[in-house]
Amino acid sequence: MRLWRSTPVRLTATLLIVFGLSTGVGTTVTYLIARDEADTALRERVSQEFESYRRIRGQRDLVERILGEIGSVAAADLIIDYRSDSGDRFSNVAGLPSLGGLSIVAERQLPEGQTPLAESYLVVEGRVGLGNLTLARNREQVSELWSTFSVLLVVSLLPTFAIASAIGVWSARRASVRVESIGQTLRDLTEGDLEARVTDVTGGPDDLAEIAAAVNQMADAQAATMASLRQVSTDIAHDLKTPIQRVSVLLEQLEDGQLTEAQRGIVDKARAETAQIVRTFQALLQIAQIEGAGPQAAFAPVDLADVVAGIVDVYEPAAEESGHRLSFAAAAPAMVRAERSMVGQVVANLIENALRHTPPGTAIAVGVDGASLSVADGGPGIPEPERAKVLRRHYRLEQSRTSEGSGLGLSLVAAIAALHDATLQLSDNAPGLRVTLTFPTP
Numbered sequence: 217m218r219l220w221r222s223t224p225v226r227l228t229a230t231l232l233i234v235f236g237l238s239t240g241v242g243t244t245v246t247y248l249i250a251r252d253e254a255d256t257a258l259r260e261r262v263s264q265e266f267e268s269y270r271r272i273r274g275q276r277d278l279v280e281r282i283l284g285e286i287g288s289v290a291a292a293d294l295i296i297d298y299r300s301d302s303g304d305r306f307s308n309v310a311g312l313p314s315l316g317g318l319s320i321v322a323e324r325q326l327p328e329g330q331t332p333l334a335e336s337y338l339v340v341e342g343r344v345g346l347g348n349l350t351l352a353r354n355r356e357q358v359s360e361l362w363s364t365f366s367v368l369l370v371v372s373l374l375p376t377f378a379i380a381s382a383i384g385v386w387s388a389r390r391a392s393v394r395v396e397s398i399g400q401t402l403r404d405l406t407e408g409d410l411e412a413r414v415t416d417v418t419g420g421p422d423d424l425a426e427i428a429a430a431v432n433q434m435a436d437a438q439a440a441t442m443a444s445l446r447q448v449s450t451d452i453a454h455d456l457k458t459p460i461q462r463v464s465v466l467l468e469q470l471e472d473g474q475l476t477e478a479q480r481g482i483v484d485k486a487r488a489e490t491a492q493i494v495r496t497f498q499a500l501l502q503i504a505q506i507e508g509a510g511p512q513a514a515f516a517p518v519d520l521a522d523v524v525a526g527i528v529d530v531y532e533p534a535a536e537e538s539g540h541r542l543s544f545a546a547a548a549p550a551m552v553r554a555e556r557s558m559v560g561q562v563v564a565n566l567i568e569n570a571l572r573h574t575p576p577g578t579a580i581a582v583g584v585d586g587a588s589l590s591v592a593d594g595g596p597g598i599p600e601p602e603r604a605k606v607l608r609r610h611y612r613l614e615q616s617r618t619s620e621g622s623g624l625g626l627s628l629v630a631a632i633a634a635l636h637d638a639t640l641q642l643s644d645n646a647p648g649l650r651v652t653l654t655f656p657t658p
Contacts, residue, residue, distance in 0.1 A: 229386025295352035360367035521549035539576030566591040592650040
């Protein structure tokens with residue numbers, strides 16, 4: 217059905233309809249003209265034959281001529297009927313009524329009998345000598361003109377329709393492939409693949425090629441903009457990280473001095489905020505480094521279950537202290553091709569995210585099944601429309617605005633997943649959130 221909604225097919229169908237209508241109208245007009253000309257020629261012939269009888273002067277010669285014609289001409293070709301004033305009748309059709317003047321009559325208007333008749337006649341009737349003469353000439357050739365023109369119309373249209381339809385379907389299939397290529401590129405760009413480009417631009421310099429070029433130009437501009445934003449973010453992080461660390465050192469030196477209890481509390485809060493700023497800048501720099509990295513030759517087969525189990529052991533004390541229940545299970549461990557420290561960073565970020573955004577008493581289940589790593593909690597979860605947004609830098613849900621964090625944890629997970637060509641999926645844990653990361657196997 218999609219093919220028949222294609223623009224080339226619809227245009228072809230429209231042109232075929234227009235061509236068919238115009239050809240049909242032209243053929244009909246030509247037929248009407250040819251029929252009138254044929255009738256005119258036949259009328260002149262019958263009129264000349266009728267006049268040839270009128271030019272015979274003697275009645276006896278006229279009758280002999282009529283009898284000779286009746287004996288030599290079949291009624292299917294020419295009907296001759298002569299009724300003399302004396303009551304004699306000479307005819308090759310029995311019981312022929314008066315047909316009157318110059319007219320066209322059909323077979324059904326003629327008497328039925330053993331004599332074969334034509335379907336249509338052109339009739340001339342009038343006084344000849346001492347009687348009335350009727351001549352009816354067969355006009356089946358004129359009547360058959362429509363059949364001839366109908367056959368010509370069909371014969372001329374069918375090949376045209378067949379060839380045009382084949383060309384239209386072929387063009388539609390080629391256009392469909394190119395449109396699908398453009399559509400897939402746009403979908404990839406929408407999903408965040410800034411390297412996606414339209415590669416199938418075959419077919420010549422047409423409108424689809426121009427659209428493909430425009431999509432590629434848009435993708436290039438978008439990629440350049442994102443690269444510029446990343447560079448700005450990285451530059452800011454680099455420029456501010458050192459001064460913030462110096463402030464942290466100064467605060468530590470200040471704490472060693474003679475301070476009141478209230479002043480010491482303010483310094484502790486300032487140091488905590490400074491540490492959070494340093495962690496944020498560190499995360500930004502790490503994301504920039506990961507996103508700017510190419511294929512990693514240092515990647516090697518890694519036991520996913522072993523890495524995850526080690527990180528879970530590290531976070532178990534923190535989970536107990538905050539009142540959470542952290543568990544780990546490995547159904548079918550597998551070796552994955554990855555960078556070990558980055559995999560550990562992913563697990564750590566996901567566990568920290570669950571600890572930070574779920575209330576005490578919440579169960580957090582970490583699991584490995586083949587090449588898939590999952591972290592599921594029973595907390596408030598993330599609404600489906602927000603799941604793609606939380607992977608962006610600094611994006612935080614409204615209910616998370618008062619909680620700690622910089623909104624970079626899941627962004628870092630997404631960056632590491634992209635670097636490893638892994639599939640990252642956020643789904644409903646009913647209740648809570650389930651994050652699944654599936655790595656490619658070696």
